[in-house]
Amino acid sequence: MPELYQKLERIVSKNRISNDLYVRHAYSRNVTSNLQGVPDIVIRPKDTQEISEILKIANEENIAVIPRGGGDCEFGGSKPIGDTGIVLDLKSMNKVLNLDTDNLIVTIEAGISWSKLNDYLCHFGLYTGCMGPGSGLTSSVGGGLSHHSVGGGGCAKYGPCTNQLISLEVVLATGEIIETGCQANKYSKLPFNRFGNGPDLAALFCGDNGIYGVKTKVSLQVFPKPEFADYKTFLMPRNSMEISAQMMSEIRQKGIDVYDTMYFMDLIVSIGIQYGMFPMWEHLKRKRGVIFYTVEANSETELKAKVAQLDKIMLSKKAEEFGPEISDGNIAKWHYEEQGHWLIAHNLWGLVPGFDPVDAECHVPINAYPKIMKDLDQWDMEHSEDMQKILEITGMRPITGTGPIILTEGNNVELTCGFTSFPSYYNGEKHENIKEINVKLWKSLLERLVKQGAMFYMFGDILSRHMVDIQGYQKGYYELMRKIKDAIDPKHILSRGKYNFWGTKRK
Amino acid sequence: MSELKHLKKEWKAIMSCMNCGDCGFAIRPVVGRYLTCPVLEAKEEEGFEIYFSRGRMNVLKSILEGQIPLSRELAEWVYQCSECGNCTEVCHMSQNPYIVLPTSNWIDHVKVWEALRKDLVEAGFAPLDRHGDLIEYMNDDNMKNPYGEDKDKKFDWINEFPEIKEKGDLMFFGGCTMPLRQVETLKSMMKILKAAEIEIAMSKDEWCCGSIAIRIGDEKSITEMIEHNIDEFKNKGAKTLFTACAGCYRTWKKDYPELLGYELPFEVKHITEILVELINNNKIPFKEEMERVKVTYHDPCHLGRHMNLYEIPREVLSKIPGIELVEMKRNKNNAWCCGAGGGVKSQFSELALKISQERIKEAVESGAQILTTSCPFCIGNLSDAYEEMDLEIKEKIKVIDIIDLISSKL
Amino acid sequence: MSEVYKKLERVVSKEYLSKDIYLRHAYSRNVDLVLQGVPDIVIRPKDAQEISEILKIANEENIPVIPRGAGICEFGGSKPIGDGGIVLDMKRMNNIINLDEENHIVTVEAGISWGKLNEYLCHFGLYTGCMGPGSGMSASVGGGISHHSVGGGGCAKYGACTNLLISLEVVLPTGEILETGSQANKYSKFPFNRFGNGPDLAGLFCGDNGIYGVKTKVSLQVFPKPEFAEYKTFLMPRKSAETAAQIMTEIRHKGIDVYDAMFIPDVVIAIGSDQGFFPLWENLKRKRGMFFYTIEANSEVELDENVKKLDDMILNKKSEFLGPEIADGNIAKWHYVEKGHWQLYHNLWGMFPSMQALSAECFCPISAFPKILQDVDQWDIEHEVDMRKIFDITKIRPISGSGPVPLVDGNTVEITTGFVSFWRYYNEEIHEVIKETNLKLWKSLLERVIKHGVQWYMMGDFLSRFMVDIGAYSEEFYNLMKSIKKTVDPNMILSRGKFNFWGEK
Structure with missing residues (x-):
């Protein structure tokens, strides 16, 4: 390792490289407390050329290189898999x-x-x-x-x-x-x-x-950025999950180019209100799901026309419109006007101390999500025994559900589903079994969703390997992925271990 | 391994950090947020994650889990933080009262850093050398100030002002920085108070407020100091204690009651709170100003983010004839720290200066001709940084304490 | 070869397999008369499984396989490069497999034409x-992709259609069958x-x-398909190309989502009118370039609003509106309502007997196209001597220029530039010199356009190799392309020769 470090030091200015114990630990986690990997070295490369040189050395030395952007992977993808390798912090x-x-x-x-x-x-x-x-x-x-x-x-x-x-x-x-x-x-x-x-x-x-x-x-x-935009939030009627899917479908069927459409399930609204996340919805008598849309236009007339089409869809399904202001409950306004779009996923964290959503974010067709969410409830019940074990330590049972359901391209939604759990360090003590249960439940939930045919996009450490382990990949696809990996990264230097591409080091 | 007594109490904060990294990188113009961590930015190419909250929280997770120890080396990282609390603002920032980010219930970064610092001190890895000196001076019976000056020197300036009483309802806590380094500002203060016909009293046996020890994490000598100071003012009949130092203000108003577990027997105010009353009651005889000057106000962290005192200094400024208050791009809770706090100025002075230079440039961008603030520590650091800056900048702006600014308008 | 044939016969039923000389010649050309390659065998496969078997045999025998959609490549891409190989005529695989009405996703066999699918x-x-x-109307979805x-x-x-x-x-090429995207998860049904x-x-x-x-x-x-649409055609002022580029840029800058926007250069209008292609414009006094747009909307108000914006923008540039009907000169209406969009290019061909366009179709930024078209004119002048050689035989001088310039993704246009020439068989004689001159000029023009930094999408036989030959590819990109080729097609069976991927042969 010192030899490697010396080689790297010849390329990168000394301010930009570190093998300090604490620096390495600062880079050992992403957005989940369940997965950790401590790198040997962290480098903040300054340009493309430097990265190229680093990779050449990594190939000579057969050491893994893990590129890291914002470090926000929810599946541990921007840290090493295992305690080794060079993290490239691309933030500079x-x-x-x-x-x-x-x-x-x-x-x-x-x-x-x-x-x-x-x-x-x-x-x-x-x-x-x-x-x-x-x-x-x-x-x-x-x-x-x-x-x-x-x-x-x-x-x-x-x-x-x-x-x-x-x-x-x-x-x-x-x-x-x-x-x-x-x-x-x-x-x-x-x-x-x-x-x-x-x-x-x-x-x-x-x-x-x-x-x-x-x-x-x-x-x-x-x-x-279009000059005009409108954004409205609606309280859903009963069966809000199914009806939200119908609404999204109808928006697509009618070809209305909404900028955003997002549905919050009943559970999020009620728990969120209970924990004080949503003062704007506190006045609600019925704590049901909420849906919002944002639509943009190049002129007021055009905007009005689009809004009329959208409102017709919403209101004909018995949704109730909130007032226009954020204080009236119009979260869509916050989302669009106050850049809440970059924060809306944040408020699932921290609901109670150490709360850690264990995530299974994926894409599914609009018409599939109500059924999948039901199946997740079923999954939750089937795993009550494990959930109970966490409750015994933390006093709170994990909850399975989904954060905002977001209409994405075509007739897809992103399901930010998962269950809420806790880190293994809880209340001044380390509980190894919380972590074990978390990982066990996580894998089980992911497998359940894989088998529902969901499409994942963020795979990181745990999901990329689990997908291969449970043979979720269609064989031909995985083989092509591997062949290309072998062709362009014969030693599997880059992000080693993801998708079980281990090179010759393991397996 | 040390027992991590203090850090363990902060487990909720540490384990609630989701690693989003917004405390390092968020830019959100609609709410006036343009980056967050002055240390991270000043480090430039060296800006490893350990220089801002997310990376530090990760290290603390590993420490709590027993993976890595406390050490002297860790202390070198940890004290490169001005404890400005800007990261906490981001962490909590729905910046809309109708939406709450629940982490705000658990995460107060400065509390976490101070807990860590206490554990480091208790384990013998801190204070760092310069900090050790400060604490030694502060505890020295012949000094009782972190500047290593003779105990009595702090009170030399009073000799010019026989009108200052020894006892009274309204008592001034002089602190250490102004009496030892910025006496002229105290004289300005007296000029204002005299003009407003306000009588004040002072103790000639006040000790350092202990802020420096609290920020550094050395709590053992604090209790005696607090008790001495409180007794001193209680015995002199104080109903209101005021100070012109943002650091002393935070320490008296927030830390003392927290450490003691009870409320103080008198009210604590910052000088700007006194001044705003005087101005609103037309007690300050400003001269008529023809010329208008653009002034921008730098929020001291110990006054703003730590104590939520944003509007009063602005109200003061806005009521001074001839002054047009302009805001910097980052102000109030989004304000960029001057870089002096948390022991950075004494131990890592280059870092502190670099951060202040960034702030001065921002003030110039605002179009202001005067950069003012209401904290002697900020003034000290901003002025030191100012001295090293190009003439081009110096021609555009001056750094003046709010007290001196007012006194110049009398 | 007969052994290959026997092997193939075991896989493909007789009526879908041929090595007949006439049939092979029927598959020896695409949309140009310059390039030819006669295959050994033509197969009309029925499904992926059959293709997989064919490819395995081809690998055993080291014989190239050339997939052919509708065979409309303008650079000879759907025929062998050199004589030999197996052409897979995909046109038999033209079924609609499924329409997921809820999710608006259609699954088709790749040989289906855009015309049939849209019908x-x-x-x-x-x-x-x-x-x-x-x-x-003919071209296949697979070919489009x-x-x-x-x-x-x-x-x-x-x-681009790949966006869909x-x-x-x-x-x-080695016979493995795979599915991509959501189907990579083997549990995904649709x-x-x-x-x-x-x-x-x-990708x-x-x-x-x-x-x-x-x-x-x-x-x-x-x-x-939105219920409402409007389409208007305008006669451009002087400097029509520059003005058209300005209009297109403005459309993008204002974020108006036109369905189509197209510029037809002066030369096309002038010659087209002369030759009687465009009775709709015959009454025009000034034969200048045309610009048309088509815009769709979900409601009449939205439509009106956008039409107004577009009209203001265009009329402001001193263009003249030609009237709503096709008869008034509104080619946009023909293009959208009568599906002229699949025929607009056809009328470049056949202007004179056996006249054909040697094309250099490519993408470039909106702001670059007027300059490139000017340079193509310049190029034309510089090649007067060669042009003359053709003129001497055909009595018509080739013309360089560009067909319609449509606005595509983002701020890009497609320029259908090139020059019109003739077949070497002209007036009952073979003129080898025509072919030679054609090839020489074509290469020269392509190189000229490449050096403008344009981007090609249809590269076929001719351009794919030429691009490599003149070293226009960045070396690193080409190497990556090649290393993937080697990985997935070690014998370089598939479309052998394209991009100079020749394999051992």
Whole structure:
């Protein structure tokens, strides 16, 4: 290890590399307390060239390299799997490199956060449309692309953030640097289009969870932010889950281009009110589910027309409109006007001390989610014994359910489902069995959803391996994924262990 | 391994941190939020996660779980934090009263850092060298101030003001920084009070408030100090104690009752609270101003985020003739720290200066000609940073304590 | 060869397999008369399984396999490069497998044409949004996906047809069959989303020009066809290309979601009118470029609002509105209502007997196209000597220019640039010099356009190799493309020769 460190020190300035025990632990976790992996070394590379050199050394030394954007993976994907490897903290590569104001294309370093990028764009009346993941205040554009992220607003209209991709600069695991799309033609000066010049190789790196390359430079299509928008929140009638699905379906059937549509299940509303998360809904007599929409338009007339179409759908299903203000319960306004879109997923955490949602975020068709949510209730009951064990320690039984259900591209929703649990350190003591139960229940829940045919996008450590272990992958697909991995990262240096790509080190 | 007495009490905060990282990176213009951690930003290329809250919380998780020990080396990281509390603002920031981020119920970062610092001190890994000196001076019976100055020197300035009484309802707590480093500001204060015909009393046996020891985590010598100070003012008949130092204010008003477990026998106020009353009662005879000057106000962390005192200093400023109050891009609860607090100034002075320079640049961007604040510690650090800045900046702006600013308008 | 044939006969039933010389010649050309490759065998496979078996045999025998959708490649991509190989005629696989009405996802066999698919969908009030390539009446969905096709209408709103892709069933060159997107989870019953379950492997096959796999089953997102639409055509002022580019940019900057926006250059109008293609414009005094837009909406108010905005924008640039009917010159109406979108390009061909367009279709930014078209004119002048050689034989000088310039995804346009020339068989004689000159000029033009930094989508035989030959690919990109090719197709069986992937042979 000291030899490796010396090699790396020759490439990276000494301010940008560390093997300090505490620094390493600072990088050992993501958004779940259940998974940890302590790296040997952390580097904050300054540019593409440096990353290329680091990867070449990692190949010589056969040591894993884990790219880390905002570090917001809920499945432990931006930390090592096992206690080893080099974490690349990409956060200092966060500059805006160019804004092509003619063609509305921005080129940035991949470590930039969605919030920083959009702050820059707003001065030009532009935005990214899909605002990245729900963690977009922190999470990086590179990370968003690595997961087809949605959830930070705008994905009903713009789809996942990978839809905006024009061109990508990627460092392959062996150190080669490539640019995709129109940039494959070496005579192209500024990126302008993704699709062409042969196969869409950018796609390899979209949703790859960091296994095929390190994203370093990204060009995105950006959009003029429409001048007009309206946003309304409605209290759902009985059977709110089924009816919310009908509403979303109808919006799609009628082709209304909502910017966002989001449904909160009854449970979230009632527990949230009980725990003081939603003062704006405290006055509600019936604590039922809530749905909201946001729609944008280029003129007032157009906006009104769209709002009328949407209201008709909502009201004909006996939903009750809240007043226009946030204080009236209109969470949609907060979501759109106060950038609540980057915070709305946050308030599931911290409900009680140490509360830790164990997550199974995935995409499913609109018409499938009510049934899947019922099955999760069933799953919860089947696992009562384990849940009880957690209750005995924490005094609170985990709850299974889903956070906001978000309409995404086409007829899909993102289900932010899972169960709420606790960390193994609770009330001054370490309870190893909480962790064991968490991981056991987590795997069981994930398997249940896999078998419902759900599509996952953030796989990280636990899910990427579990999906392979339970043979959830169709064989041909996994084989192709592996073949490509072998071809471009023969030693499985990059994000080693994800999808059980272990190289020769293990297995 | 030490028993982590204090840290364990903060387990709720530590285990409720979800690792979102917004305390390092959030930019949310609609609520005036442009980044958060002054230390992280000042570290630039060296900005590893351990320099801001998320990474630190991760380290603490590992410590609580017994994976890694406390150490001197850890202390070197831990004390590079001005305890400005900006991370807590982000952590709690729905910034709308109708939506609550529940972590706000459990996470108060400064409390966590102070617990950690106490454990480090108790385990013998802290204080760091300069901090050790400060505490030694503070405890030294011949000094009782962290500046290592002779005990009596703090009261030299009073000689000029025979009108200051020894006993009275309204008593001034001078603290250490102003009497030992910024005497002119105290003279300005007396000029204002005299003009307003306000009588004050002082004790010539006040000790350091102990803020420095609390921030550093050395609690053992604190109790004696607190008791001495409280007795001193109680015995002199104080009904109201006021101070011109944001640090003393926070310590008296928040830390003393918390440490003692009971309320103080008198009210504690900041000088701006006294001044605003005087101004509102037309007690301050401002001269007529023809010229208008743009002034921006820097919120001291110990006054703003720690004590929620944002509006009063602004009210004071807005009522001074000839002054136009302009806000910096980051203000009130989003304000950028000057970098001095939490023991950073004494132990890591370069870091403190760098942070202040960032703040001064922000003040220049606001178009202000004067950067004012109401904390001698901020003034000290901002002024030191100012000295090192380019002439170009100095031509655009000056750094003046709010007290001096008012006194110049009399 | 007879052994291969025997092996294949065991897999494919007799009537779908042929090595007849006439039949082989029927499959030896695509949409140009310059490139030819005669296959050894032509097969019309029935399903993925059969294709898988064929590919396994091809690997054993090291014989190339060329998938062919509708065979409309303008660069000779759906025929062998050189004589030999097996052509897979996918046109037999043209069934609709499923329409998920609730989720608006249609699953089709890859050989189905855009025309047939949309005819099916229209009974449900649905359409594909992007209507595929300009040749969509014949061209297959699989072929469209292999080229990121645009040009058949709707691409200003919906982008390239690959944007609609949900899931793909592909047979890899070594015979493995896989499905992508949501179907990578083997428990997923119906395809519903492309992006997830790990890397977007579907992307590998999008725009691959058939080198990585044979597309057999495609699931596409389809859309309710909006009830309201308007379409208007305008005669442009002077500097029509620049003005059209400005209008297109303004449309994007204002975020108006036009369904189509298209510029037809002056030269097309002038020559087209001369040759009698455009009776609708015959009465025009000034034969300048045209601009048209089509916009859709869910309500009349929305439509009116957007139409007003567009009209203001366009009229403000001194364009003249031509009137609502096709007879008034409103080609946009023909394009949208009468499905002219699948025929608009056809009228470049056949202007004179055997006249054919040698095309250099590509994508470039809106702001770049006027300059590129000017440079193509410049190029034309510089090649006067060669043009003359053709003129000497045909008495018509080739013309360089561009067909319609449609707005596509984002701020990109497709320029259907090129020059019109003639077949070497002209007036009852073979003129080898025509073919040579054609090839020489074509390469020269392609190189010229490549150096403008444009992006190609249909690369076929000719362009795919030329791009590599002149070193226009960034080396790293090409290497990655190649290393994937080696991984999935070690013998380089599939579409052998494209991008110079030749294998051992």
